[in-house]
Amino acid sequence: MNDMQRAVYDPRWVDRARGLVSRDVFVDQPVYELEVERLFNQSWLFLAHETEIPETGNFVTRHLGGAPVVVIRGDDGRPSAVLNSCRHRGAEVCRADSGSLRRFICPYHGWVYDKSGRLVTTTFDRHLPEGTDTAELGLLPVPRIESFEGLIFGSWKEDVVPLRDYLGDIAWYLKALLARTPGGMEVLAPPHRWRAKANWKIGSLNFIGDSQHIGTTHSGPLALDPVRAARAGFTNAGENSFQVVSDHGHGCTLTYLANGMPEEVYVTHAPELRPLYQQCLDGERLKLLDRLRVIVGTIFPNLSFIETQVGPSQKAVIMRLWQPLSAGETDVYSWVLAEREASPEYKAAVLRNGFRNFGAAGVFEQDDLELWASATMASRNSIAKRLPYSFHTALPYMDAQEPEFPWPGRAFKPADTEVAQLEFMLRWNVMMAGQQS
Amino acid sequence: MNGSSAISNDQALQDASDRDYLAVSRFLYREAALLDEREYKAWLSLLADDLSYKVYVRLLREIASGPAEYAIIDDGLPAIQSRVAQLSQSPLTKAENPPSFTRRFITNVEVWGGTEAGTFVVHSNIQLHRVRGTAIAGTSYVGKRTDRITRTKTGFLLQARTVRLDQAIVFDGALALLL
Numbered sequence: 001m002n003d004m005q006r007a008v009y010d011p012r013w014v015d016r017a018r019g020l021v022s023r024d025v026f027v028d029q030p031v032y033e034l035e036v037e038r039l040f041n042q043s044w045l046f047l048a049h050e051t052e053i054p055e056t057g058n059f060v061t062r063h064l065g066g067a068p069v070v071v072i073r074g075d076d077g078r079p080s081a082v083l084n085s086c087r088h089r090g091a092e093v094c095r096a097d098s099g100s101l102r103r104f105i106c107p108y109h110g111w112v113y114d115k116s117g118r119l120v121t122t123t124f125d126r127h128l129p130e131g132t133d134t135a136e137l138g139l140l141p142v143p144r145i146e147s148f149e150g151l152i153f154g155s156w157k158e159d160v161v162p163l164r165d166y167l168g169d170i171a172w173y174l175k176a177l178l179a180r181t182p183g184g185m186e187v188l189a190p191p192h193r194w195r196a197k198a199n200w201k202i203g204s205l206n207f208i209g210d211s212q213h214i215g216t217t218h219s220g221p222l223a224l225d226p227v228r229a230a231r232a233g234f235t236n237a238g239e240n241s242f243q244v245v246s247d248h249g250h251g252c253t254l255t256y257l258a259n260g261m262p263e264e265v266y267v268t269h270a271p272e273l274r275p276l277y278q279q280c281l282d283g284e285r286l287k288l289l290d291r292l293r294v295i296v297g298t299i300f301p302n303l304s305f306i307e308t309q310v311g312p313s314q315k316a317v318i319m320r321l322w323q324p325l326s327a328g329e330t331d332v333y334s335w336v337l338a339e340r341e342a343s344p345e346y347k348a349a350v351l352r353n354g355f356r357n358f359g360a361a362g363v364f365e366q367d368d369l370e371l372w373a374s375a376t377m378a379s380r381n382s383i384a385k386r387l388p389y390s391f392h393t394a395l396p397y398m399d400a401q402e403p404e405f406p407w408p409g410r411a412f413k414p415a416d417t418e419v420a421q422l423e424f425m426l427r428w429n430v431m432m433a434g435q436q437s
Numbered sequence: 438m439n440g441s442s443a444i445s446n447d448q449a450l451q452d453a454s455d456r457d458y459l460a461v462s463r464f465l466y467r468e469a470a471l472l473d474e475r476e477y478k479a480w481l482s483l484l485a486d487d488l489s490y491k492v493y494v495r496l497l498r499e500i501a502s503g504p505a506e507y508a509i510i511d512d513g514l515p516a517i518q519s520r521v522a523q524l525s526q527s528p529l530t531k532a533e534n535p536p537s538f539t540r541r542f543i544t545n546v547e548v549w550g551g552t553e554a555g556t557f558v559v560h561s562n563i564q565l566h567r568v569r570g571t572a573i574a575g576t577s578y579v580g581k582r583t584d585r586i587t588r589t590k591t592g593f594l595l596q597a598r599t600v601r602l603d604q605a606i607v608f609d610g611a612l613a614l615l616l
Binding site: 095096097098099100189190192193194195196197217219220221223224225331352355356359360361362363365366367368369370371373 | 492494496497498499502505507508509510511512516519520522523526528529530531532605606607608609610611612613
């Protein structure tokens, strides 16, 4: 691998017919650099949740693709984002994770910008040549910012399709998780952050539909959790479980209580919140949530989500960002959310139990991360790279879409195949070929 | 929450006697050694039934905003027992199988309390050095611990531990080890 070498799109990376994906795309730095250009700079990417910056002037620092940005709530009450690099000599104008500010003041030479990024003064305006257009010297704004049910997305692509169109069919499912009470969801704590020695796509694939890893990777927490241990057939996804694939590469896996599984052991949503769901959701979405054990999915390219039981009558919604640093390093961000109307005790329990399973010391995460690093390490050599990764178990099902599926998207049964993962890679392939639509 | 003010709730507490200081320090070293040697059963026997075990990670904040942190572990005894069960059994852990090589360094021990009732407030610094696989460089988790330790008829028990790690992001995957 030569880091200085520029990757050229290779049609052999994703082999749909044989269900194979080259290891190169999980380990090679030039491929990652092409991803930044063709994929991250062309897509809607998750930035923050509305409730992280509730007041004017509140900010969080994040990345949009490969670039550092500040997400801030402006004087007009709307979120916006600017490149976190001074137009003068490049220093970060915000060096904290979060906080509140009235103006951006660059700590290097003192250029001052308002909350929208407009240059207020260079402090040495008197030395500027006559006719300097200071309107041209603002912090670079992220050209497109849109929100969906509390999720703030940004895009570097000025003419990207509207966010709602980009989300497409998956929006229907997200609404059942994020807009099921009048107040919507709120984040319960700052995002947990941990660093993975693995490619970002492993995370996206893990969430979009990797039911096959659960029984082995997570045998520990599955065996040790008395609630989980009590229900038979966790690895048998159940006759009512399936994967959904949506346009633009999004998808999710829905696992339902199988017939005969004891409902009293595996309680679903909190009884005190259910009346609010009845009020806010239509009949089909209520049906979606009924006897739903886990919904886990990915918004292309690198935002994932999971709703799962984390305690008796406790359902946490977790948003998960796979923020790439390079081909082989990813910062994982994980937010735990609950309904705004929930009691403080419920929120505290959901937060604690949510991160106990899925946080920076999560009993699930620790084993995932170890194995992703292992796969990455063992794939970085010329011999292993002759052997593409196997997505074979997608193949018998790829053309067997459920004919009369009542909800948006294309559904595939059973839930424990690799259909959604291969579909994700097919979308990735289209984008990388420069044929994105 | 500000770690440095943790003692302010216990202003009534006096410096422990030299004798108690030594006894508590010996307990801390013993406990760290049990974790390093993966003597988990013995380690669990040092925990009180009403254990509170918390680990915090910091946020990067402007000085004027004040420090901020968030919990990554907030467990009671059953949850810690479950973590240990995961960590100590071959088929149940992937993160620590084969186990990494760990060495805990406990320093800057300060001890308050030690009346006959026998509750001590203890500050210490911890460096947990972890070497994973054949990696040349280990990873260090460094932080400050505030413990509440009680003296019982059969010896000391750890009743509460709060660890504030000096990092804003957890390196090297998700944290599987105990501090």
